[in-house]
Amino acid sequence: xxxxxxxxxxxxxxxxxxxxxxxxxxxxxxxxxxxxxxxxxxxxxxxxxxxxxxxxxxxxxxxxxxxxxxxxxxxxxxxxxxxxxxxxxxxxxxxxxxxxxxxxxxxxxxxxxxxxxxxxxxxxxxxxxxxxxxxxxxxxxxxxxxxxxxxxxxxxxxxxxxxxxxxxxxxxxxxxxxxxxxxxxxxxxxxxxxxxxxxxxxxxxxxxxxxxxxxxxxxxxxxxxxxxxxxxxxxxxxxxxxxxxxxxxxxxxxxxxxxxxxxxxxxxxxxxxxxxxxxxxxxxxxxxxxxxxxxxxxxxxxxxxxxxxxxxxxxxxxxxxxxxxxxxxxxxxxxxxxxxxxxxxxxxxxxxxxxxxxxxxxxxxxxxxxxxxxxxxxxxxxxxxxx
Amino acid sequence: xxxxxxxxxxxxxxxxxxxxxxxxxxxxxxxxxxxxxxxxxxxxxxxxxxxxxxxxxxxxxxxxxxxxxxxxxxxxxxxxxxxxxxxxxxxxxxxxxxxxxxxxxxxxxxxxxxxxxxxxxxxxxxxxxxxxxxxxxxxxxxxxxxxxxxxxxxxxxxxxxxxxxxxxxxxxxxxxxxxxxxxxxxxxxxxxxxxxxxxxxxxxxxxxxxxxxxxxxxxxxxxxxxxxxxxxxxxxxxxxxxxxxxxxxxxxxxxxxxxxxxxxxxxxxxxxxxxxxxxxxxxxxxxxxxxxxxxxxxxxxxxxxxxxxxxxxxxxxxxxxxxxxxxxxxxxxxxxxxxxxxxxxxxxxxxxxxxxxxxxxxxxxxxxxxxxxxxxxxxxxxxxxxx
Numbered sequence: 001x002x003x004x005x006x007x008x009x010x011x012x013x014x015x016x017x018x019x020x021x022x023x024x025x026x027x028x029x030x031x032x033x034x035x036x037x038x039x040x041x042x043x044x045x046x047x048x049x050x051x052x053x054x055x056x057x058x059x060x061x062x063x064x065x066x067x068x069x070x071x072x073x074x075x076x077x078x079x080x081x082x083x084x085x086x087x088x089x090x091x092x093x094x095x096x097x098x099x100x101x102x103x104x105x106x107x108x109x110x111x112x113x114x115x116x117x118x119x120x121x122x123x124x125x126x127x128x129x130x131x132x133x134x135x136x137x138x139x140x141x142x143x144x145x146x147x148x149x150x151x152x153x154x155x156x157x158x159x160x161x162x163x164x165x166x167x168x169x170x171x172x173x174x175x176x177x178x179x180x181x182x183x184x185x186x187x188x189x190x191x192x193x194x195x196x197x198x199x200x201x202x203x204x205x206x207x208x209x210x211x212x213x214x215x216x217x218x219x220x221x222x223x224x225x226x227x228x229x230x231x232x233x234x235x236x237x238x239x240x241x242x243x244x245x246x247x248x249x250x251x252x253x254x255x256x257x258x259x260x261x262x263x264x265x266x267x268x269x270x271x272x273x274x275x276x277x278x279x280x281x282x283x284x285x286x287x288x289x290x291x292x293x294x295x296x297x298x299x300x301x302x303x304x305x306x307x308x309x310x311x312x313x314x315x316x317x318x319x320x321x322x323x324x325x326x327x328x329x330x331x332x333x334x335x336x337x338x339x340x341x342x343x344x345x346x347x348x349x350x351x352x353x354x355x356x357x358x359x360x361x362x363x364x365x366x367x368x369x370x371x372x373x374x375x376x377x378x379x380x381x382x383x384x385x386x387x
Numbered sequence: 388x389x390x391x392x393x394x395x396x397x398x399x400x401x402x403x404x405x406x407x408x409x410x411x412x413x414x415x416x417x418x419x420x421x422x423x424x425x426x427x428x429x430x431x432x433x434x435x436x437x438x439x440x441x442x443x444x445x446x447x448x449x450x451x452x453x454x455x456x457x458x459x460x461x462x463x464x465x466x467x468x469x470x471x472x473x474x475x476x477x478x479x480x481x482x483x484x485x486x487x488x489x490x491x492x493x494x495x496x497x498x499x500x501x502x503x504x505x506x507x508x509x510x511x512x513x514x515x516x517x518x519x520x521x522x523x524x525x526x527x528x529x530x531x532x533x534x535x536x537x538x539x540x541x542x543x544x545x546x547x548x549x550x551x552x553x554x555x556x557x558x559x560x561x562x563x564x565x566x567x568x569x570x571x572x573x574x575x576x577x578x579x580x581x582x583x584x585x586x587x588x589x590x591x592x593x594x595x596x597x598x599x600x601x602x603x604x605x606x607x608x609x610x611x612x613x614x615x616x617x618x619x620x621x622x623x624x625x626x627x628x629x630x631x632x633x634x635x636x637x638x639x640x641x642x643x644x645x646x647x648x649x650x651x652x653x654x655x656x657x658x659x660x661x662x663x664x665x666x667x668x669x670x671x672x673x674x675x676x677x678x679x680x681x682x683x684x685x686x687x688x689x690x691x692x693x694x695x696x697x698x699x700x701x702x703x704x705x706x707x708x709x710x711x712x713x714x715x716x717x718x719x720x721x722x723x724x725x726x727x728x729x730x731x732x733x734x735x736x737x738x739x740x741x742x743x744x745x746x747x748x749x750x751x752x753x754x755x756x757x758x759x760x761x762x763x764x765x766x767x768x769x770x771x772x773x774x
Contacts, residue, residue: 009483010458044670044698045748069699070666070749071397090637090666090699094716096396111638113715140648140656141664141694141702142638172650181652250477251498251529261527265559265568269527277528279457279477283431283744288737289676307528311431311740312456312477315528328500329481350675353698357670358745361432362457 005246005331011364012279012312013247013334017049020369021240022226023061028238029222030062032209036216039065039202041223043073043089048285048356049227049243053367055080058226060370067108067221071096074105087132087165091142097121101129106165108132110142112151115158122161130163132202135192137169137185146192153195164199166219167192174207174215177234182208186215206231210238229352230342237340243356244336245363247280249298252318252326261315262307267292273319276303278332281312285358286334287348290314294347297338299325305347392633392718398751399666399699400634400721404436407756408627409613410448415625416609417449419596423603426452426589428610430460430476435672435743436614436630440754442467445613447757454495454608458483461492474519474552478529484508488516493552495519497529499538502545509548517550519589522579524556524572533579540582551586553606554579561594561602564621569595573602593618597625616739617729624727630743631723632750634667636685639705639713648702649694653679660706663690665719668699672745673721674735677701681734684725686712692734 007014030038040063041047046054055066055077065085068074071093074086085106092100092107092114100107101121109115109131122129136143144152152158169189173179186203193201200218206225208215210232222231230237255275261267269275278296282288291308296316303316318326335341341352348355394401417425427450428434433441442453442464452472455461458480461473472493479487479494479501487494488508496502496518509516523530531539539545556576560566573590580588587605593612595602597619609618617624642662648654656662665683669675678695683703690703705713722728728739735742 009480010462010486012457012459012477047698048670070399072399072751073749075397090399093396093635099397111715136640138647138652139650140640140642140646140662141697141700145640172647172652176651181647248480253523253527253532255527259527260525260559260568263526263559264563265525275527282741283435285745287674287745288741310528311434311744313528328498354669354675357698357747358672358674360744361748362460364459 005244007246007248007331008364011248013245013284013363014366015359015363016244016246016366016368017053018240018242018244018368019053019057021228021242022049022054023057023369025226025228025239025242026058026061026063026222029206029209029220029225033216033220034213037065037219039063039067039219039221040226041067041221042077043067043069043223044357047223047227047353048359050365050367051076052080053370057370059084065219071099071105075099075103078103078105085165091134092118101125106130106132108134108168109162110134111144112148112158115152115162119158119161128161128163130165132165133167133199135167135169135189137188137192138181139170139172143169149192149196156197159197164197166200166202167196168202168221171203171205171208174205174211175231175233177211177232182211182215224353227356228341229356230340233342237342241337241340243341243359245280245334245359246331246336247278247334249326249328249330249332250277250279250313251328252276260307262291263310264308267307267315273317274323274326275306275315276318276326276332278314278316279312280334281310281314283311284360284362285355286314287350287354287358289348289350290344294344295339296332296334298330298332300338302339303332392631394633394635394718395751398635400632400671400750401753402746402750403631403633403753403755404440405627405629405631405755406440406444408615408629409436409441410444410756412613412615412626412629413445413448413450413609416593416596416607416612420603420607421600424452424606426450426454426606426608427613428454428608429464430454430456430610431744434610434614434740435746437752437754438463439467440757444757446471452606458486458492462486462490465490465492472552478521479505488512493517493519495521495555497521498531499535499545502539502549506545506548515548515550517552519552520554520586522554522556522576524575524579525568526557526559530556536579536583543584546584551584553587553589554583555589555608558590558592558595561592561598562618562620564598564619569598569602611740614743615728616743617727620729624729628724628727630728630746632667632721632746633718633723634665634721636713636715636717636719637664637666637700638715639663647694649678650697651695654694654702660704661710661713662693662702663705663713663719665701665703666699667721668697668701670698671747671749672742673701674737674741674745676735676737677731681731682726683719683721685717685719687725690719
């Protein structure tokens with residue numbers, strides 16, 4: 001990723017997405033997964049980085065199976081990737097069976113009613129229809145619970161016409177190493193596979209891939225790690241950063257005690273301070289909980305956010321930097337190599353996933369790289385065009 | 388706003404924006420402002436509700452002056468409203484003077500350098516150019532501080548060629564009644580007006596309008612109150628709700644102790660509970676801090692959010708509702724008449740502004756009303772089309 005970001009004259013901030021890093025992250029996870037297929041989760045506009053650019057880059061890197069949450073997202077993805085396998089995690093929506101069939105979407109069947117409706121759809125189609133079957137092993141969110149699984153084992157004909165793409169389940173606590181729930185969920189999943197009809201299996205999410213080969217089964221389903229979120233928070237991030245946000249410095253002012261900064265007068269200046277105001281706020285996804293907690297970097301130096309985050313602005317303390325190093329028109333790095341998404345999340349008492357999906361619509365978006373995934377030899381690291 | 392929302396087959400949730408309520412809110416604030424002009428702040432995609440629909444509805448209601456943060460937003464607004472006055476709050480960006488002139492954007496000049504550049508632009512245009520001049524009275528974010536104001540008073544020729552649309556300032560604490568900072572800022576503003584060249588003045592934001600006529604001056608600049616956020620948090624909301632979010636119930640399951648719900652196993656079920664899983668999450672702007680804190684309503688009854696908010700899903704406790712009252716395919720109200728945006732914000736330990744601007748891109752968006760603002764007699768309350 002280039003070091004220097006030139007912010008176009010009419011915008012406040014630039015969101016850069018590194019498609020080469022995205023592809024490299026997928027390849028790294030694919031290698032780690034050994035013989036298991038490595039799918040790619042691209043729901044929520046590819047975790048906020050942009051489905052239109054991310055999905056083709058992941059496909060070029062080698063991903064063949066993709067997951068989204070909603071049928072509407074699946075249809076958008078189908079236009080981008082005519083030949084991919086597309087799974088719909090939220091299940092088979094009532095009265096939408098024909099949409100799934102028309103766009104070749106594979107529902108993740110979450111209960112017996114969804115199984116019955118898809119079996120009926122297969123009968124009326126006159127051919128088998130593929131589906132994932134979700135087994136709930138402890139999230140208590142979606143998927144067949146143990147009572148449903150017992151029924152299904154006793155009456156396997158409920159699956160008539162359904163071609164099992166995989167039985168799958170989802171970890172609740174895989175981001176914590178050695179959390180007992182991960183082993184318990186794996187054991188429950190294995191027991192269920194033993195008494196259900198045969199079929200491929202899929203369990204590990206991003207963190208799960210790092211928690212031992214016994215969770216890899218036939219397919220792993222990374223999401224957050226693809227986009228640079230650390231799947232192993234207890235240690236260094238094995239993934240490359242994908243997202244970078246740089247914003248324009250609008251003003252630098254000297255503030256003296258007993259003055260305060262921002263809404264609610266929550267930051268009390270101690271002695272003289274220099275405060276820079278930067279053109280991005282919670283409307284751009286810099287969530288408000290970062291107020292008086294987060295930081296940005298200017299020229300590689302960390303600068304604390306002081307006062308509340310405003311809708312369109314943040315204020316940071318630049319007292320420790322030379323005056324000539326911080327001028328209106330310069331850029332501050334809000335997320336990027338110097339300010340990892342997980343660190344931003346920690347300051348806001350949340351997780352990197354939320355930071356990514358909250359990224360707003362107001363940025364100038366640049367996508368760099370991407371061609372490398374198709375033809376590495378042709379790649380040059382030039383700047384992408386600003387959208 | 389209609390009571391019953393039908394969620395289209397392929398989507399998880401519907402965002403409804405009531406353009407009649409938006410117009411009524413502007414008219415209410417306009418009446419309260421007496422002879423002062425009532426502008427409309429529409430930055431950040433009209434606080435998340437959609438600039439393309441909101442701006443024309445506000446113009447039809449009578450608003451003539453609009454404010455956005457960035458020149459890029461101003462250009463987008465100019466295409467919608469060819470004749471409106473458009474102020475750019477973030478100031479006069481370097482090297483963007485020609486963009487402001489080409490699209491007839493009025494910069495809010497925030498320092499002496501911006502004043503100098505706009506005065507130069509006027510000289511080269513050979514005609515006066517309008518500008519707001521922002522006086523910082525305590526936010527320490529943007530605007531001329533007292534030293535800059537002294538220079539400007541001593542050297543008024545710095546404003547040559549600039550037609551003062553208004554001197555303005557911005558309140559830090561107007562949402563708290565009788566906060567001493569509001570009176571202090573008003574006094575500072577008045578003192579500055581006394582020694583600066585003559586010109587119209589503008590101070591009150593949404594809350595300021597309710598804090599006494601002495602802050603109204605020549606123009607008020609409401610934002611949040613237009614969109615239904617309570618400008619007087621200490622008492623009942625005088626504004627009409629503008630935004631409503633309804634989401635699809637995907638599943639309802641019985642969970643028994645000692646099971647847990649969701650990521651991190653943060654919700655421990657006490658005895659038997661029925662849990663409904665709903666198709667919206669933090670990627671849709673239901674910020675993650677609502678986990679184990681917020682609530683939704685189903686059929687008018689509040690249901691607590693249990694467990695963490697997931698990216699695409701929330702889980703709520705529906706144990707107290709009859710089984711037939713909560714079925715997959717039904718809708719839950721996440722924001723709306725039964726679940727005001729300020730209540731959602733309080734559960735997430737933030738403000739209604741952030742809830743609105745965080746509303747994601749994945750909703751089916753419906754805009755209802757709007758024609759009433761143009762021709763009240765023709766208005767019928769029919770459903771808008773789903774985008």
